Amino acid sequence: MQNLTTIGFIGAGNMAYALISGLINNGFSAQNIKLSDTDAALLSLRADEFNLEVFTDNVKLAAQCEVIVFAVKPQVLSLVCKELQQHINHNPLIISIAAGVRATDINRWLGGDTAIVRTMPNTPALLGKGATGMLANEAVSDKQKALAGQILSAVGSCLWVEDEKMLDAVTALSGSGPAYFFLLIESMAKAGVALGLDEASAEKLSIQTALGASMMASSSDDSAHQLRAKVTSKNGTTQAAIESFQDQDFEMIVAHAMRAAFDRSREMGTELGDDD
Numbered sequence: 001m002q003n004l005t006t007i008g009f010i011g012a013g014n015m016a017y018a019l020i021s022g023l024i025n026n027g028f029s030a031q032n033i034k035l036s037d038t039d040a041a042l043l044s045l046r047a048d049e050f051n052l053e054v055f056t057d058n059v060k061l062a063a064q065c066e067v068i069v070f071a072v073k074p075q076v077l078s079l080v081c082k083e084l085q086q087h088i089n090h091n092p093l094i095i096s097i098a099a100g101v102r103a104t105d106i107n108r109w110l111g112g113d114t115a116i117v118r119t120m121p122n123t124p125a126l127l128g129k130g131a132t133g134m135l136a137n138e139a140v141s142d143k144q145k146a147l148a149g150q151i152l153s154a155v156g157s158c159l160w161v162e163d164e165k166m167l168d169a170v171t172a173l174s175g176s177g178p179a180y181f182f183l184l185i186e187s188m189a190k191a192g193v194a195l196g197l198d199e200a201s202a203e204k205l206s207i208q209t210a211l212g213a214s215m216m217a218s219s220s221d222d223s224a225h226q227l228r229a230k231v232t233s234k235n236g237t238t239q240a241a242i243e244s245f246q247d248q249d250f251e252m253i254v255a256h257a258m259r260a261a262f263d264r265s266r267e268m269g270t271e272l273g274d275d276d
């Protein structure tokens with residue numbers, strides 16, 4: 001990554017921490033990272049840990065950065081944007097990681113004609129294992145797009161989508177997705193206890209199985225469907241379980257749940273953008 005670029009983070013919470021750690025671990029110089037937050041104690045902690053420059057004034061930070069990452073909660077984003085509106089004449093690239101807030105609303109709050117990359121990361125980003133959907137508006141150059149990709153790659157894998165609606169689909173899949181897997185882990189552990197295992201063993205087996213299956217799916221050339229077929233012997237135990245899932249229309253249950261997340265994401269986008 002170009003160490004000449006200065007990246008400023010507004011909001012010093014969990015996600016900023018994950019991204020800054022990822023950037024520094026990938027060789028980006030802490031001297032070119034700046035951080036602002038309203039919480040002076042948190043800033044002091046971050047400054048000590050990363051040895052970077054911190055600000056309690058977002059405007060001062062923004063003036064010094066070519067890339068500004070919005071890492072505040074969605075509900076405060078409009079305030080942050082409006083505060084910066086008169087102070088981004090140097091045309092920085094804006095990267096928002098705030099869930100649900102549309103790039104069109106961010107652009108309007110910033111006064112228009114701003115280069116904006118809206119992203120939808122997920123919680124495993126905190127471990128460097130995130131999955132992030134990204135959307136660039138028309139003002140973003142190819143160089144800025146590449147830079148945004150490099151920054152988000154510091155916490156996992158990224159892919160670009162073409163419109164806001166596709167970010168709602170990303171939200172329904174990978175954004176909310178970790179919770180679906182937690183639910184499956186939880187349900188399998190409970191079912192294991194019902195079959196006689198003690199709670200700790202059932203939970204351990206359930207978590208390790210999720211980890212192993214996920215690693216197999218990500219490292220194998222086979223699709224998830226092929227991997228499933230390979231471990232499902234005719235008349236065996238796995239087949240009995242899969243048939244039971246299918247009898248309850250498991251695919252439809254998942255499809256309905258994701259449609260509900262997609263619809264809610266669209267609703268929230270409207271609610272969060274409707275503050276003028």
Ligand SMILES: NC(=O)c1ccc[n+]([C@@H]2O[C@H](COP(=O)([O-])OP(=O)(O)OC[C@H]3O[C@@H](n4cnc5c(N)ncnc54)[C@H](OP(=O)(O)O)[C@@H]3O)[C@@H](O)[C@H]2O)c1
Binds near residue numbers: 074
């Ligand atoms: N955590 C995740 O896994 C995850 C996943 C996907 C997307 N996201 C998105 O990432 C964003 C950040 O999430 P997070 O978990 O890092 O939140 P967080 O830990 O609450 O961090 C946000 C920080 O911003 C500070 N802040 C509030 N108002 C501010 C202002 N006007 N100027 C500067 N800083 C301000 C907050 O201070 P106070 O606490 O004092 O208000 C807090 O320290 C959110 O929009 C969320 O939707 C998070």
